[in-house]
Amino acid sequence: MPAEAPLLGAIEAGGTKFVLGVGTGADAIVDQVQIPTRDPETTLAETIAFFRKHPGLAAIGIGSFGPLERDRSAAKWGHILATPKPGWSDCDLAGTIARALGVPVAFDTDVNAAALAEARLGAARDAKVSVYVTIGTGIGGGVIADGRIVGGTGHPELGHMRPRRAPDDREFAGHCPFHGDCLEGLASGPAIIARWGQSLSHLAPDHDAHGIIAGYLAEMCNTLRAALAPDAIALGGGVMGTPGLFERIVAEAGTCDGGYFALSAEKVIRRPALAPISGLAGAFLLAADLL
Incomplete structure (x- = not known):
């Protein structure tokens, strides 16, 4: 008889909420809860209590918000590094969980986890090289090649590339505390609210913001196509819930690429197939890979 699948735990650690799951995989979850992200002590105590119910x-x-240390050979492996999230800088997230529960822990960014899930199970299953990008409170991305996460000393910071400014969007200084008008500083949810006073989905369909944001995200997609030659780019996150935004991005990317790339924008740019649990599904895969 085949061996019984091991019981795994999964954590999608976001800046707003932690999603916790237990099961043999993303398709066999036996328990799942969501808790608000507060201070590390409160949040991790509640997280540990949940997993203790499942011996x-x-x-x-x-899969955690970052920036973080994902290199197991580094002294601060498992730590969240300098983050604007109050109280979380230098938090030993993975170590705290491992010591409290006495189990091996895999640790990576939330977007890397989501990218892994979409590559193996979701929208990019047919792709040799794929990218997952989340556009929400921040902008982050993960790159997968041949089924494995791409990363060196750190992890990709796609939100901090510098797009070419739109001619009619020169006055806004940008919302990123580090770089001002990087992609995250221009097209993330908080940047949109800082610029126009409302989320993109609440602005009128004919508001200039829709074209401006679509343009920045289309430029990001074409930069990724030029740099990485991906077969698939999946765009997720709260901002992507804006009606019509996905279609605008694909159309703009196709117009601006000048027919240069082998694959069309329509083939490469995709919606995530596993949303809203891409990150949690990826955390299950991280745990399984560790075994």
Whole structure:
């Protein structure tokens, strides 16, 4: 008889909420809860209490907001690094969970986890190289090649590339505390609210913001196509819930690429297939890979 699949834990650790799951995989979750992200002590205590209700866990996978240290050979592996999230800088997230529960822990960014899930199980299953980008409170991305996460000393910071400014969007200084008008500083949810006073989905369909944001995100997609030659780019996150935005991005990317790329924008740019649990599904995969 085949061996019984091990019981795994999964954590999608976001700046707003933690999503916790237990099961043998993303398609076999036996328990799942969502808790608000507060201070580390409160949030991690509640997280640990949830997993203690499920003895026998073989491993836990964590996909977390960052920046973070994902290199296991580094002294601060498992830590969240300098983050604007109050109280979380230098938090030993993975170590705290591992010591409290006595199980091996896998640790990576939430977008890397989501990218892994979409590559293996979702919208990019047919792709040799794929990118997942989330556009929400921040902008982040993960790159997968041959089924594995791409990363060196750190992890990709796609939100901090500098797009060419739109001619009619020169006055706004940008919302990123580090770089001002990087992509995150121009097209993230908070940047849109800082610029126009409302989220993109609440602005009138004919508002200039829709074209401006679509243009920046289309430029990001074409930059990724030029740099990485991906077969698939999946665009997720709250901002992408704006009606018509996805279609605008694809159309703009196709217009601006000048027919240069082998694959059309329509083939490459995709919606995530696993939303809203792409990150949690990826955390299960991280745990399984650790075993």
